[in-house]
Amino acid sequence: MSVGFIGAGQLAFALARGFTAAGVLAAHKITASSPDTDLPTVSRLRKMGVNFTVSNKDTVKSSDVLFLAVKPPIIPFILEEVGPDIEARHIVVSCAAGVTINSIEKKLCTFCPTPKVIRCMTNTPVIVREGATVYATGTHADVEDGKLLEQLMASVGFCTEVEEDLIDAVTGLSGSGPAYAFTALDALADGGVKMGLPRRLAVRLGAQALLGAAKMLLESEQHPGQLKDNVCSPGGATIHALHFLESGGFRSLLINAVEASCIRTRELQHLADQEKISPAAIKKTLLDKVKLESPSLSVASAGKVSLFTNKSKKN
Amino acid sequence: GKVPAGNILASAPSDKNLESWRELGCRTTHCNLEVVQRSTLVFLATKPHVLPGVLEEIRPAVGSHHIVVSLVAGVTIQTLQKLLPPWTKVLRLMPNLPCVVQAGAMVFSRGSSAGDEESALLRALLSSCGLCEEVPESYLDIHTGLSGSGVAYVYLFAEALAEGAVKMGMPGALAGRIAAQTLLGAAKMLLETGEHPAKLRGDVCTPGGTTIHALHQLEKGALRATVMNAVEAATNRAADMAKR
Numbered sequence: 001m002s003v004g005f006i007g008a009g010q011l012a013f014a015l016a017r018g019f020t021a022a023g024v025l026a027a028h029k030i031t032a033s034s035p036d037t038d039l040p041t042v043s044r045l046r047k048m049g050v051n052f053t054v055s056n057k058d059t060v061k062s063s064d065v066l067f068l069a070v071k072p073p074i075i076p077f078i079l080e081e082v083g084p085d086i087e088a089r090h091i092v093v094s095c096a097a098g099v100t101i102n103s104i105e106k107k108l109c110t111f112c113p114t115p116k117v118i119r120c121m122t123n124t125p126v127i128v129r130e131g132a133t134v135y136a137t138g139t140h141a142d143v144e145d146g147k148l149l150e151q152l153m154a155s156v157g158f159c160t161e162v163e164e165d166l167i168d169a170v171t172g173l174s175g176s177g178p179a180y181a182f183t184a185l186d187a188l189a190d191g192g193v194k195m196g197l198p199r200r201l202a203v204r205l206g207a208q209a210l211l212g213a214a215k216m217l218l219e220s221e222q223h224p225g226q227l228k229d230n231v232c233s234p235g236g237a238t239i240h241a242l243h244f245l246e247s248g249g250f251r252s253l254l255i256n257a258v259e260a261s262c263i264r265t266r267e268l269q270h271l272a273d274q275e276k277i278s279p280a281a282i283k284k285t286l287l288d289k290v291k292l293e294s295p296s297l298s299v300a301s302a303g304k305v306s307l308f309t310n311k312s313k314k315n
Numbered sequence: 316g317k318v319p320a321g322n323i324l325a326s327a328p329s330d331k332n333l334e335s336w337r338e339l340g341c342r343t344t345h346c347n348l349e350v351v352q353r354s355t356l357v358f359l360a361t362k363p364h365v366l367p368g369v370l371e372e373i374r375p376a377v378g379s380h381h382i383v384v385s386l387v388a389g390v391t392i393q394t395l396q397k398l399l400p401p402w403t404k405v406l407r408l409m410p411n412l413p414c415v416v417q418a419g420a421m422v423f424s425r426g427s428s429a430g431d432e433e434s435a436l437l438r439a440l441l442s443s444c445g446l447c448e449e450v451p452e453s454y455l456d457i458h459t460g461l462s463g464s465g466v467a468y469v470y471l472f473a474e475a476l477a478e479g480a481v482k483m484g485m486p487g488a489l490a491g492r493i494a495a496q497t498l499l500g501a502a503k504m505l506l507e508t509g510e511h512p513a514k515l516r517g518d519v520c521t522p523g524g525t526t527i528h529a530l531h532q533l534e535k536g537a538l539r540a541t542v543m544n545a546v547e548a549a550t551n552r553a554a555d556m557a558k559r
Contacts, residue, residue: 225513246540255531 001029003152004063006056006078007070008034011095013041014127015067016050018156022129025152033059060085065093065152072096072268079104083111091116091145093135097171098269101138101164114140118149121170122157124178131157132174136164168269172262180257181210317443326350351376356436359385363556366390370398377403382433384408384423388459389557392426392452404429406437409455410444411462419445420462424452456557460550468545473498
């Protein structure tokens with residue numbers, strides 16, 4: 001099986017790294033493409049032994065499973081560009097936040113009658129094989145296709161199938177989650193430093209504490225509330241600290257964060273559907289390069305790009 | 316039904332409160348000494364500033380067969396033992412209001428001369444009023460903050476719940492009864508299932524449903540921290556009052 005990545009940024013790198021480390025895929029079976037060769041991840045991918053090309057079409061041709069690992073506003077351009085090369089055998093996996101299966105299928109159906117589309121939401125810790133991934137299968141993707149993806153993603157962490165309407169919530173929770181954790185860890189380390197620990201040690205200990213706690217929770221039948229209680233001896237240090245967290249509304253901040261990320265994801269999707277993203281939001285070099293490859297791409301009006309135009313390609 | 320009313324003798328300087336005792340079938344008197352002379356188990360239930368005088372008064376009649384149980388807030392076992400004959404069996408009890416409806420929460424601790432027998436006797440007697448546990452004396456003030464005063468926090472919460480319902484269109488009396496029953500039911504589930512409250516809370520929260528939306532509001536208002544503050548404040552106050 002060969003895997004291709006349209007896009008050679010953080011996500012492509014994280015997944016490629018994870019798959020090869022897990023041994024489910026040899027590096028030379030992976031192709032990644034991007035018009036931008038200056039990305040730091042490009043050289044890292046090359047070093048890994050991944051086939052790198054500037055041609056998205058080449059990636060499609062040499063892959064069975066095709067990951068769309070570009071930012072959401074770029075997706076429509078990519079689909080226009082590589083659409084003609086998508087065959088029934090391909091499994092197209094979109095990792096783009098907020099981009100619906102329906103929107104992708106609509107675009108691809110103009111080229112291929114039954115495109116296999118799977119929508120997936122993962123997160124960066126796939127790089128250390130502790131990713132959190134969910135996926136939803138599209139109209140023409142079979143159970144086996146879903147299972148194939150699940151096997152791939154399970155090699156780099158936790159993976160489960162969900163209904164598509166939950167994916168935005170997953171984005172808010174585990175998609176963005178690592179960022180919340182990094183923020184917390186930075187702050188915890190600050191606390192350690194304030195109380196006299198050297199920074200490196202503080203970071204190491206903070207990270208290990210969160211890692212350990214997460215592991216305990218995953219391996220335990222107990223409720224996190226119970227696990228918390230188990231740490232809080234009466235009148236002790238921990239309960240004093242927790243009181244501070246509660247006073248600061250720690251819990252509600254986290255709830256707010258997950259909610260905000262989920263809502264923003266939906267907003268972005270809504271914006272995309274309404275074709276409101278301006279070309280200015282897309283890096284100029286990228287846009288130019290993509291337009292060169294796909295002369296059929298239409299610019300509906302000055303300043304606005306029609307993202308999901310119903311214009312079928314003239315062939 | 317643990318003790319026949321006729322075996323209970325209560326004293327007070329005036330008749331103001333004694334009438335309600337007599338209605339229960341208890342005997343009453345104005346003489347504290349009489350209570351001590353005619354009883355084995357003596358409860359001290361005066362206001363704190365009155366107690367030293369009362370102890371001085373009854374001290375001559377207190378013997379080694381007596382069990383003296385103080386309900387007086389803020390008066391330590393050490394103080395009680397100082398004001399009573401040495402070797403007096405002294406215990407200190409903190410109840411809470413719902414003892415009245417036999418759903419109380421009580422804790423007690425024993426003085427140096429009170430033994431397992433006295434402890435067992437007290438627990439057996441008081442379990443008729445609700446939960447009764449022996450604890451180290453340092454927990455008594457905490458109990459005040461948690462449960463003695465805690466009852467008031469619950470009344471406040473019940474009132475607020477009902478008010479929310481009234482705002483949404485329910486008549487107040489009905490809202491009040493439902494609020495109370497909700498608290499009762501939730502408490503009963505906690506006590507009977509022995510599950511962690513966080514787990515029971517999670518069980519009620521369907522994804523994206525009404526409960527989780529409401530809980531988010533409570534968390535935004537830092538309810539947890541506020542409640543912790545309340546327990547802390549009451550406990551500290553109890554400790555302060557004891558020092559005076």
